[in-house]
Structure formats: C-alpha cells, structure tokens
Amino acid sequence: MRTYQVESEWSMDHLKLAQRPEPQAGTGQIRLAMRAAALNYRDLLVPQKGYGSRMQDLPLVMLSDGVGVVDQLGTGARGASLGERWCPMLFQGWQAGAPDAQKLSRGLGCETDGTMAEWLLTDPLSAAPVPAYLTDVEAACLPTAGLTAWRALVTDGNVKPGDVVVVQGTGGVALFALQFAKLLGASAIVLSSSDDKLAKAQALGADGVLNYVKEPAWGRTVKAMAQRLSGRDGADHVVELGGTSTLEQSLRAVRAGGTLSLIGVLGGAKLDAPLGLVVTRAVRLQGVTVGSRDDFMAMCSAMAHSQMRPVVDSVYPFEALKDALAHLQSGKHFGKVCIDFD
Numbered sequence: 458m459r460t461y462q463v464e465s466e467w468s469m470d471h472l473k474l475a476q477r478p479e480p481q482a483g484t485g486q487i488r489l490a491m492r493a494a495a496l497n498y499r500d501l502l503v504p505q506k507g508y509g510s511r512m513q514d515l516p517l518v519m520l521s522d523g524v525g526v527v528d529q530l531g532t533g534a535r536g537a538s539l540g541e542r543w544c545p546m547l548f549q550g551w552q553a554g555a556p557d558a559q560k561l562s563r564g565l566g567c568e569t570d571g572t573m574a575e576w577l578l579t580d581p582l583s584a585a586p587v588p589a590y591l592t593d594v595e596a597a598c599l600p601t602a603g604l605t606a607w608r609a610l611v612t613d614g615n616v617k618p619g620d621v622v623v624v625q626g627t628g629g630v631a632l633f634a635l636q637f638a639k640l641l642g643a644s645a646i647v648l649s650s651s652d653d654k655l656a657k658a659q660a661l662g663a664d665g666v667l668n669y670v671k672e673p674a675w676g677r678t679v680k681a682m683a684q685r686l687s688g689r690d691g692a693d694h695v696v697e698l699g700g701t702s703t704l705e706q707s708l709r710a711v712r713a714g715g716t717l718s719l720i721g722v723l724g725g726a727k728l729d730a731p732l733g734l735v736v737t738r739a740v741r742l743q744g745v746t747v748g749s750r751d752d753f754m755a756m757c758s759a760m761a762h763s764q765m766r767p768v769v770d771s772v773y774p775f776e777a778l779k780d781a782l783a784h785l786q787s788g789k790h791f792g793k794v795c796i797d798f799d
C-alpha cells in the first residue's frame with residue numbers, strides 16, 4: 458500500500474511517499490480503507506520530532522486525522538459493519554471519561570503510525586462511525602480540530618446559551634469553536650491577523666471581530682465587546698490558542714469566574730502572565746488535549762442534528778502532502794487543509 462511517511466531521519470526533507478505491505482485485520486481489529494485525511498498544526502512539528510522521545514521510531518506514517526470505509530473485520534471485532542465510514546480517534550484507546558497517562562499514550566501520527574496510508578488497522582473502541590451527510594473530506598476534519606473544540610466548549614467548558622466565547626485565529630480548532638459556540642446559543646468574538654478572514658468569520662456567525670495585529674493589546678477591547686453582548690463583566694470563555702503571546706490579553710478579556718481553555722501555543726509555550734488576574738478573579742485555567750470516543754460521538758450527534766459542516770479551506774491529492782503542509786505553514790488558510798485519497 459501507499460503511505461506518506463517520515464522515512465529515515467527527522468526532517469521535512471525525509472518526508473517521502475513509500476510502499477508497505479497491505480495490512481490484514483487481526484483479532485478484534487477493523488481495517489479502514491482510507492478515503493481522506495486532514496492536516497493540523499501539530500503535523501508541521503512531527504517531521505522535526507517536535508513531540509520528543511515519546512514519538513514512534515522511524516519510519517512514521519504522517520497525520521492524525523482521516524476517515525475510511527470498514528473493509529475487513531478481524532475475528533471478534535464487534536460493533537462495526539463492512540461498508541460503514543469510520544474515523545480513527547487520535548488517541549487510540551481513550552474511550553470515555555477524564556484523560557490519564559494510559560489514555561493519552563497512543564496518538565496517531567506521533568506515538569503510532571497515522572492516517573496517510575491506504576489502509577489503517579484499529580479497533581472498534583478506538584474509532585467511531587461518522588454522520589452520512591458529511592463528505593469524506595469534511596468527516597476527516599473531526600477527530601482532532603473538531604473534537605478539541607467540542608471538548609473545550611462542551612465537556613470541560615459547559616458553555617451555555619447567552620455566554621460569550623472568544624476564539625483566537627481562523628484555523629481548524631478556532632472555526633470549529635466558533636461554529637460550536639453558535640450551535641450552543643452563545644455569542645462568539647473572533648480574533649484574526651487578517652481583515653478578510655474576519656469578514657468571512659462574520660459570515661459564519663461571529664458576533665464581534667478584532668484584528669490582533671492592528672491591536673496587540675486587545676484584552677480590554679474584547680472585554681468591552683463581551684460586556685455589550687452579555688451584560689457581564691467580560692467573556693465567559695476564551696479558546697486560548699496563542700499561549701505566551703496571548704495569555705495576558707485573554708486574562709484581561711475574561712470575566713471573574715470565567716474559563717480559559719488552554720489548547721495551543723502558537724505564540725510561545727512559556728507561562729508569562731500576571732497570575733493575580735487568575736487568583737483574585739477565580740479564573741479557571743483548563744488544559745485541553747483533544748477528547749474521548751464518547752465526546753466524539755456526542756459531537757457527531759449534535760452536528761448531524763444541525764447539519765453543521767466543517768469549514769474546508771483547500772483539498773490536495775495524496776501525493777501533494779508537502780504542498781498541503783506548506784500551505785498550512787503559510788497561515789493563509791481559513792479552516793481546514795485536507796487530503797482527498799481519490
């Protein structure tokens with residue numbers, strides 16, 4: 458089968474198309490004939506061994522997200538039927554509940570081979586069926602970006618109608634967060650480096666927008682926007698994707714008793730913010746790392762109910778993974794960059 462893998466050294470130069478033997482489903486396994494995949498920011502870090510010693514030895518098949526059709530059932534594999542479309546979960550084996558070291562130990566495209574292969578072996582509790590109304594490419598966007606935003610806002614965040622959610626950027630996680638906020642009856646304020654992207658975010662339902670390059674110290678302005686939307690003293694929830702460069706502004710924008718979902722470190726990974734803003738105002742800092750299979754199933758039901766569609770920026774063929782990664786790296790995308798295996 459064809460794969461796209463980091464071959465013999467950790468570098469983008471060693472990202473190569475390769476051939477491997479066609480895998481066969483073993484006891485308890487299902488085999489997915491992969492149809493589409495989607496890129497995440499983490500896939501830019503993987504080829505340079507960005508996740509350190511926990512990563513699988515080379516060669517490593519790229520990407521954590523994808524969707525395929527069940528085309529083989531191993532002995533004793535229950536719950537899946539041939540012909541169904543399933544997504545493998547990023548964290549293989551995290552079925553439900555709170556995360557622990559064991560549940561976070563087998564991440565696709567990092568600790569184990571990923572989705573850029575014609576076939577992928579998994580098991581029915583490490584993968585889940587996807588709604589029929591989604592295209593293959595749309596379904597491929599769900600396991601990382603979709604599920605992370607869902608876990609942040611719903612499972613951990615408990616966002617309610619009337620709340621104000623602040624979303625940083627217009628990439629994969631950010632636009633899912635915008636769409637879920639609207640689905641939950643909350644208002645959304647979107648921050649972006651581009652006025653064109655902010656206009657697109659408004660078309661998707663953003664209630665307030667701000668250019669974080671033109672106004673780097675945006676915390677008080679966003680707080681005032683949130684006050685106008687909800688009558689409270691700031692935003693209820695901030696989807697924190699910037700890290701070092703945004704944390705202080707997020708703390709200035711959030712209301713007393715509000716929540717920051719700490720998800721990304723696009724602007725640095727060191728904690729450098731006045732902790733008094735956390736302690737004296739009882740702000741909750743909640744780390745988020747993707748989600749469980751149960752979260753995924755709940756997200757799919759909610760999406761199917763409202764027929765919500767992921768925002769797909771662009772689609773590349775299998776052999777153009779490097780071009781797709783370069784596009785993601787450029788930051789020009791709005792939503793998800795995807796791979797169509799056809």
Ligand SMILES: NC(=O)c1ccc[n+]([C@@H]2O[C@H](COP(=O)([O-])OP(=O)(O)OC[C@H]3O[C@@H](n4cnc5c(N)ncnc54)[C@H](OP(=O)(O)O)[C@@H]3O)[C@@H](O)[C@H]2O)c1
Pocket residue numbers: 496497498499601602605625626627628629630631648649650651654698699702703719720721722723724745746747785788789790792
């Ligand atoms: N914890 C988890 O489980 C988890 C899961 C998924 C992703 N993540 C992390 O979340 C972050 C976003 O991932 P993604 O896959 O959604 O990325 P992405 O699709 O590549 O989106 C990145 C976007 O974020 C905005 N951005 C870039 N630098 C920024 C900065 N310094 N401050 C604020 N916004 C900035 C830009 O939007 P504009 O062009 O609109 O400015 C950029 O297009 C990454 O750090 C990733 O590692 C974590």
